[in-house]
Amino acid sequence: MVDLVDMVQTLTTPHPLDRYLELIRPTLTARRLRAEVTHVRRSTPGSVTLTLRPTRQWRGHTAGQYIQIGVVIDGVRHTRCYSPVNPEGRREKHIQLTIKSHTGGLVSQHLYQHAAPGMVVDLEPAAGTFALPETRPERILLISGGSGITPVLSMLRTLAGEGYQGELTFLYYAKSPVLVPHRAELDAIAQAHNNFRIELRYPGRHAADELEPVTIRSCTEISGAGYFDYDELERVAPWFAEAQTFVCGPQALMDAVRKVYEAEQLGDRLHTEEFTLNFAPVDDTDVHGTVSFSASGVSAANSGTTLLEQAEAAGLSPEYGCRMGICFSCTAVRRTGCTRNVRTGETNSDPDQPIQLCINAPVGDVEIDV
C-alpha cells in the first residue's frame, strides 16, 4: 500500500497525494490522519462529548494518553490536546472526547458551541506516557479533579471492560454532582464491580445540600468535606502504599497528592499528568535583555513571559499546539542565550538546541530561530 502511494505521488509531485484526495472528501486520505465527528452530546452543563471516527491510519490509544486535534476557527487552524475518555482497545475504531468549555478557551468554546456531526478535524496519533502498565498492578488508585477526569476515566473504563480483579479506588473532586461527566456511567461501573470503589467529592458544596436523585447510588458522594489530604487517602485507599497511583487534575490537587507521596517516599509509585500549567511567578530581577527572533528579523525587550507569548506579542505567529509543553509543535532552535523552563525552573544555555517555546522563558538576551 505504502509503495503504491509512493508511486502515485511520483505523478502528483511536488504535492502529496492527499492534497488531491482531500478535495474529493476530507477524510479520504492516503497518509494524513483525520477524524470526522459522528455524534455530539451535551450532557453536563458547559461540556460536550464528541464521538470521532478516525481515518484508517488510526492505531488506537492507550488509556491515559492524549491526542491532538486541529480545528479551523475563523480561517485559522488551532490545535489542542485532549485525552480520549473511551476505553483502550486494539479494535477501537472510534475516539470519544469530553471537552469542558473553559472561559477564554478558544477551541473548547468553539467545539462546545459549534461541534456537529460531519465536522472534520485534524488528528495526531495518540501520545504520552501517562498510562497503565501492560501488566495490571494488583492495586490501583486513580485521583482526579475537574476536567482532569478524562485520562483517568479512560483507565477506569478500560479496567472495567477487561474485568480487572484487583482492588481499585477512584477519587474524584468536582464542584457539584451535575458537573461530573458521565456520572450515570460511573454509577453503573461501581454497581457492576464490587472491587471498584468510586468516591465523588464536592468540597465546595454545603454538606446539608441534597444530592440530585439518581436512580442508582453506587458511588459514594460527599458534599462539604475537605480537599485531598492524608486522612482522606487513608480513608478511601488504606493500601495506597502498595498501589500504583495515577493523578490528573488542577494544580492544587496535584501538589497536595505529590506532597503526601513524597513525605511517604512513594514518589516512584505516583504517575501524574499536567493539564494546566501553573507558571512560576517571574522574579522581577530576572527580566532583562532582548529576545531576537532571528528568522523574522524581529526583536523585542524581554517581558518575562514565555518565548511563545513574546513571539506572539511581537506580531509573529509561530506554530504551536498544546501550549503546555507536551506536543512539541512549537519547537524552535535557540541559537544563543539562556532560557528557563517555567515548569521545572531549570535553566539551559547550550547553543543551537531545539526548545519548546511555550514553556521556556528567556533569561537575559536570547536569539531564537523563529
Place this chain on the structure above:
Amino acid sequence: MTILTETKDGPLVLTPDQIEELGKALDELRARVVADLGDRDREYIYSIIKAQRGFEIAGRGLMYLGFLPPVWLAAVGALSVSKILDNMEIGHNVMHGQYDWMREPDLNSREFEWDTVCPAEQWRHSHNYMHHTFTNIHNKDRDIGYGILRMDESQQWNPLRLGQPLYAFALMMLFEWGVMGHDLEVENIVRGRRSWGEIKKLVKGQWRKAGKQVLKDYLIFPALTGPLFASTLAGNVTANLVRNVWAYSIIFCGHFPTGVQTFTEEETAEETRGEWYVRQMLGSANISGSRLFHIMSGNLSHQIEHHLFPDLPANRYPEMAPEVRALCEKYGLPYNTGPLSKQVASVWWKICKLALPPSLVSSESAPSVIVMRQQKATEVGV
C-alpha cells in the same frame, strides 16, 4: 535616497515628515487588513487550489485523446493554466508566508513545494530574502538583470551586451531553469567571488527537485499514454513553455518598465520604515487588467502592493490598490501602471536599447523623487 529629476512642476521633494506620514498610513492599511484576515481568505486560496487541481487533472486526462488536434490544444491549455496557477497565485504567494497565519501545514511557507524545477527552499532565499529586502538596489538585488541582462543604465556596457535580446528571449523560454539557477549566482563564480564548493549543496537540491519534475512531465506521463508518448511529451513541453513565457512576462513587467527607479547602496543605507516603503513603490510597476488576469498573474500585476506588503494574502491587493494609489497621488509619487501590452513593450524596448553602447542611445531621465533624510537633506545627484 537622493535621486533627482525634473517633473513638470520642478523636482519632487519629500520631506522626512511626509515620508513618516506616508509610512504610518501604509502601516495602518496593513494593520486593518491583518485584523480582517479570516475565512474569506482561506476559502479564496482553497478555491484557487481546487481550480488548479481541476485543470491539472483535465489536462493530463485530455492528453489521452491527444491524437485529435483540438483536444491536444485543450489539454495543453488546461495544463498550462494549472502550472501558471500553481506557480503564481499559489506557489509564489504561499511561499511568501501569505497564508502562514492559517497555521495550515500544507500552506506553510516553510513546507510548500511548487510545480517547477527550482527547489522552494532556494527560491525563498533568492526571492523572498534577497529580492524583497534589497529591491532595485544595484549590486544587491540580483533580480536586476538576473545576472545576464543589462536592465539599467548604471550597469556597465560591453560588446557582449549586443546579444542581449537573444539572451532575454532564451531566458523567457527557459525561465523555470533560469529561476532555478538564480541562487547559484553563477556570474559571481565566473568573477571569482564565489567558490564552486559553495554551490555544491544547492546543485544537489536542484538535481533532486528538477529530476522529479522532468521524470513526471517528460517520461512517466507520456509513457502512461502509451502510443501517444510523443504527442503527450510535446504537450507537456508546450505547457511548461507557455508557463515560462507567461511568468517571465509578468515578472519582468513588475520592475523593468519605463519609469521604475533603481537605487544605490549609499542611498538606501539606514533606511527608515517609511523610506523602505517609498523605495518599494518607486521600484515596482503594476499591470492593469481584469480580475481573471490578476488571478492568472498571481496578483503580481499588483506588484506595487505586493512589494509593500509581500506577506499579505494576494487576493487583498486589488482591494488595497485604490488606497495605495490615492496615497501616491497625495504625495505626488508615480504609480506606475498600464495594460500588459504597454508594459511588455516597454520592457522589451528597454532590453533592446540597453543592448546598445550608451553613446548610441539617448540617456533617459526617469521621473525620480528626492527623498530627504531625517538628519540632513542630501544633494547628491542634484
